[in-house]
Amino acid sequence: MSESEAFRSGLDVVRAVEPRIADAIAQELDDQRESLKLIASENYASPAVLLAMGNWLSDKYAEGTIGRRFYAGCRNVDTVESIAAEHARALFGAEHAYVQPHSGIDANLVAFWAVLAQRVEVPALEQAGVRQVNDLTEADWATLRRELGDQRMLGMSLDAGGHLTHGFRPNISGKMFDQRSYGTDPETGLLDYAAVREAAREFRPLILVAGYSAYPRRVDFAIMREIADEVGATLMVDMAHFAGLVAGKVFTGNEDPVPHAHIVTSTTHKSLRGPRGGLVLCDSGLVDQVDRGCPMVLGGPLPHVMAAKAVALAEARVPEFRDYAQRVVDNARALADGLLRRGARLVTGGTDNHLVLIDVSGYGLTGRQAESALLDAGIVTNRNAIPRDPNGAWYTTGIRVGTPALTTRGVDATGMDEIAGLLDTVLRATTPTGKARYTLADGVAERVRARSAELLARHPLYPGLDLR
Ligand SMILES: *Cc1c(COP(=O)(O)O)cnc(C)c1O
Numbered sequence: 394m395s396e397s398e399a400f401r402s403g404l405d406v407v408r409a410v411e412p413r414i415a416d417a418i419a420q421e422l423d424d425q426r427e428s429l430k431l432i433a434s435e436n437y438a439s440p441a442v443l444l445a446m447g448n449w450l451s452d453k454y455a456e457g458t459i460g461r462r463f464y465a466g467c468r469n470v471d472t473v474e475s476i477a478a479e480h481a482r483a484l485f486g487a488e489h490a491y492v493q494p495h496s497g498i499d500a501n502l503v504a505f506w507a508v509l510a511q512r513v514e515v516p517a518l519e520q521a522g523v524r525q526v527n528d529l530t531e532a533d534w535a536t537l538r539r540e541l542g543d544q545r546m547l548g549m550s551l552d553a554g555g556h557l558t559h560g561f562r563p564n565i566s567g568k569m570f571d572q573r574s575y576g577t578d579p580e581t582g583l584l585d586y587a588a589v590r591e592a593a594r595e596f597r598p599l600i601l602v603a604g605y606s607a608y609p610r611r612v613d614f615a616i617m618r619e620i621a622d623e624v625g626a627t628l629m630v631d632m633a634h635f636a637g638l639v640a641g642k643v644f645t646g647n648e649d650p651v652p653h654a655h656i657v658t659s660t661t662h663k664s665l666r667g668p669r670g671g672l673v674l675c676d677s678g679l680v681d682q683v684d685r686g687c688p689m690v691l692g693g694p695l696p697h698v699m700a701a702k703a704v705a706l707a708e709a710r711v712p713e714f715r716d717y718a719q720r721v722v723d724n725a726r727a728l729a730d731g732l733l734r735r736g737a738r739l740v741t742g743g744t745d746n747h748l749v750l751i752d753v754s755g756y757g758l759t760g761r762q763a764e765s766a767l768l769d770a771g772i773v774t775n776r777n778a779i780p781r782d783p784n785g786a787w788y789t790t791g792i793r794v795g796t797p798a799l800t801t802r803g804v805d806a807t808g809m810d811e812i813a814g815l816l817d818t819v820l821r822a823t824t825p826t827g828k829a830r831y832t833l834a835d836g837v838a839e840r841v842r843a844r845s846a847e848l849l850a851r852h853p854l855y856p857g858l859d860l861r
Pocket of ligand 1: 434495496497498499556558604606631632633634660670671
């Protein structure tokens with residue numbers, strides 16, 4: 394049976410119960426096919442990944458870990474989880490992989506609590522001479538709870554490209570930890586390691602977090618580890634955005650976080666091109682604590698998603714994935730060069746990963762106006778703060794664009810240059826009329842839509858997949 398038939402008959406089964414859902418699923422494929430997707434955190438998973446999710450593995454409760462479950466009858470879940478973990482360990486060269494987290498945020502929660510358990514709870518239990526928290530006296534328990542809530546974290550600031558989960562107040566991480574940020578050099582826009590070291594020496598965090606969502610450059614994780622070691626911090630790297638570049642061996646040596654960090658977290662659906670989900674990699678010292686992720690902070694595992702993770706991780710272990718990862722980076726460079734040639738202003742002056750951050754103040758716009766005008770022309774991006782953003786986190790001054798998704802469709806460097814032209818055309822044709830309001834010159838949206846439709850037609854999404 395072909396992929397088309399598999400999806401079509403699946404949809405027919407859904408349609409028989411709730412046709413509106415079947416229609417929305419089919420419509421989503423059309424929408425994805427027709428939009429020029431430059432969202433740096435999105436991608437297109439393979440049919441094998443998608444199909445691995447739609448089945449009865451979903452019906453199984455499997456709290457606990459492989460071979461140590463709180464429920465009976467988990468042998469197939471054990472198989473699925475073992476294979477996913479085995480692929481993750483091999484792909485990333487990690488000592489241990491935990492593939493249960495439902496998302497990147499969940500993976501970070503697992504990591505935070507693993508470190509808190511290892512460094513705060515376990516020593517407290519030892520000191521009190523008991524085996525587990527239930528054996529502590531009320532007084533010792535109260536003290537431990539206060540200590541758990543009084544730990545420090547140092548992470549990259551939001552406007553330099555860090556993530557909300559790296560200790561910011563609106564997120565639970567900011568409520569759990571006393572947080573300080575490091576940023577980028579005001580001149581170069583590059584990560585300022587000397588400033589990180591200085592902040593670490595002064596603040597002495599329990600956890601030093603590296604990783605980003607909107608920083609267009611590479612990070613030297615060997616230096617970050619050296620800084621962590623100097624102040625006795627645990628180095629946690631959140632590679633949610635760039636896991637595909639690590640898997641594809643574009644980031645090696647000091648740019649590969651796995652050999653340097655104590656613990657690494659990731660999503661599986663961004664550059665890694667798997668199902669929506671997360672994972673944690675760690676060295677042997679943290680295994681016991683990481684494996685307690687469920688039910689510590691995670692709800693029951695999603696066995697069907699772990700199956701899809703296993704498929705995606707297997708896909709990332711074949712040589713073609715390395716070509717893909719290299720093309721993602723080459724394409725980002727081509728996109729940046731095309732924008733610079735047309736006069737755009739870029740944060741850090743370019744990119745050496747999968748994303749580009751356009752400073753749209755060069756076009757006299759806020760990020761909000763630019764994002765909306767681009768969407769009018771069928772180009773999907775997101776607005777993003779830039780370092781020391783004058784417009785704040787809501788309106789912003791940046792547009793973040795990334796190449797993982799379009800590279801999956803087969804768009805090449807020439808296509809990226811064409812896309813740079815489309816972005817520049819729309820941004821130049823946009824006139825601000827208020828912080829969020831703007832007008833787009835007549836005919837531009839239609840012209841750009843037509844040209845991007847031509848480009849996308851040359852690179853069909855899921856070629857051969859036909860739902861009709
Ligand atoms: C996307 C992202 C996350 C969150 O991932 P979700 O799957 O949306 O929870 C966490 N950290 C970083 C750095 C990210 O880019």
